[in-house]
Amino acid sequence: MSPQDDHRDGVLVVDDDSGFRSVVEELLKAFGYEVICAENGSVALDLLRRGLRPSIILLDLMMPEINGWEFLALKRQEPALAGIPVAILSGVDSLEVRAATLGACALLKKPLDLDTLLAVVARTQ
Numbered sequence: 001m002s003p004q005d006d007h008r009d010g011v012l013v014v015d016d017d018s019g020f021r022s023v024v025e026e027l028l029k030a031f032g033y034e035v036i037c038a039e040n041g042s043v044a045l046d047l048l049r050r051g052l053r054p055s056i057i058l059l060d061l062m063m064p065e066i067n068g069w070e071f072l073a074l075k076r077q078e079p080a081l082a083g084i085p086v087a088i089l090s091g092v093d094s095l096e097v098r099a100a101t102l103g104a105c106a107l108l109k110k111p112l113d114l115d116t117l118l119a120v121v122a123r124t125q
């Protein structure tokens with residue numbers, strides 16, 4: 001799958017935990033979604049800047065290089081990327097207000113609930 005392809009129906013999963021990324025990728029693929037993975041915000045931004053246009057980004061907050069908060073701020077500064085919906089992946093409950101103020105469309109708490117994950121992704125298709 002090439003980053004230059006049009007991935008408007010795809011999901012970009014950004015998380016530094018490779019096991020978590022794999023589980024989310026397999027779950028979403030089992031429900032017919034195209035999934036692209038990145039291990040941190042730096043890799044995700046590179047993919048987006050090279051033309052990847054997912055229908056939603058599932059974003060962890062605590063990652064090396066560029067964390068989730070930094071990723072959100074940088075994404076919002078780029079007009080071509082600003083409109084892509086982002087759902088925050090986190091195990092912390094107190095982030096809802098901050099996530100909303102940074103433009104996140106949802107907060108998905110870890111461990112993920114499959115029905116909630118699928119509902120959030122389906123809203124962007």
